[in-house]
Amino acid sequence: MLELLMLIILVGVLVGYFLFLTDTILGSNDLATSTRACEKIFDIIQAHAPFGAICYDLGCARGFFAMSLQKRIPHLRVYGIDNHRIRIILAKIRGWVHQSPTVFMRGDFFAINLSEADVVYAYLLKELMPELEKKLREELKAGAVIITNTSFFPYWEPIETIVTYPAEERFEKLFIYKKGEPHQALFS
Ligand SMILES: C[S@@+](CC[C@H](N)C(=O)[O-])C[C@H]1O[C@@H](n2cnc3c(N)ncnc32)[C@H](O)[C@@H]1O
Numbered sequence: 001m002l003e004l005l006m007l008i009i010l011v012g013v014l015v016g017y018f019l020f021l022t023d024t025i026l027g028s029n030d031l032a033t034s035t036r037a038c039e040k041i042f043d044i045i046q047a048h049a050p051f052g053a054i055c056y057d058l059g060c061a062r063g064f065f066a067m068s069l070q071k072r073i074p075h076l077r078v079y080g081i082d083n084h085r086i087r088i089i090l091a092k093i094r095g096w097v098h099q100s101p102t103v104f105m106r107g108d109f110f111a112i113n114l115s116e117a118d119v120v121y122a123y124l125l126k127e128l129m130p131e132l133e134k135k136l137r138e139e140l141k142a143g144a145v146i147i148t149n150t151s152f153f154p155y156w157e158p159i160e161t162i163v164t165y166p167a168e169e170r171f172e173k174l175f176i177y178k179k180g181e182p183h184q185a186l187f188s
Contacts, residue, residue, distance in 0.1 A: 004018055012096075021069040032064040032088060033123055033149055037164045041065075041147055042072045045119055048145050052074050055117035058132070059083075063102065065121065078102045082108045086135030110187060114139050115167045123149035130154050142180035149174055 007018065033041070045055065053076055057066040060080025070078045080102060082088045088106040095102050105112075110131065117140060122132060133153035136146055152158065152175040162174040 025067050030061045030084070031123070032061060034164065034172060037149060037174060038065060038068055040162055040164060040174060041121065041149075042069060042144075044145070044147060045069065045076070046073055049073070049076060049119050052077060052118050054079065055119040056109075056114060056117050057120065057154040058120060058122045059124050060091055060104065061087045062105055063094050065123070066091070066102050066104070067098065069121075070100055074101075074107060079155055080104045081107055081112065083108050094112040110135060115141060117141075118144055120144065120146045121149075122151075123148070125149055132184070136177075136179070140179040143177040146179070147174060148177070153177065 014058045043052075043133070049055065055069065055076050055078050057069070057080045060066045061078050061084070066078050068081035070076060078101075079102040080088075080091055082091065082103075083106065085106065088104055091104040094100075095104055096175050114136065120136065120140070124132070129148070129151050130153075136144075137156065140146070150172055152173075156177055158175040159178050164172045164174060164175070
């Protein structure tokens with residue numbers, strides 16, 4: 001019986017590792033947010049989000065960002081959504097292993113209603129940003145905060161821009177937007 005259990009666990013680990021490797025090798029645009037950017041983003045969310053705030057990671061990949069956010073600010077209700085079958089399975093496994101309350105969903109974030117969201121995070125290809133801008137402008141409630149990483153909205157002016165690596169400014173930037181409240185810095 002113990003041998004069978006060990007065998008099941010071993011096969012599970014090997015399958016998970018195989019999926020992880022193939023996704024890493026074949027997958028495109030699955031970069032996780034850097035640790036340095038995570039720290040800045042968590043500070044912004046911590047300062048801004050009310051207790052129990054609803055946060056979405058649009059395109060959560062394997063769940064690294066969403067679960068780190070949940071760990072850092074446990075009272076948040078964190079949702080990660082991704083349309084990539086393997087990545088979302090790996091995110092769900094990660095969530096289960098860590099017994100995290102983060103909810104991972106497979107799907108197209110353009111198809112879900114974000115009107116309840118307090119915070120939206122998006123680290124996506126720039127081609128997706130015009131359509132996402134339109135959706136968030138139409139759907140989000142006033143006061144909702146949006147943080148984008150590297151890619152930015154074409155028409156919406158950010159209330160703040162944060163350079164995470166000053167020595168290499170082009171490498172990574174964070175753009176902070178607030179629905180319905182133009183030009184009011186979250187941090188001075
Ligand atoms: C750069 S990764 C984001 C990583 C994650 N946010 C993090 O920081 O750890 C972008 C992800 O967006 C997902 N994606 C792109 N378009 C999507 C869509 N329309 N709906 C859901 N997921 C999408 C991709 O599958 C990819 O995993």
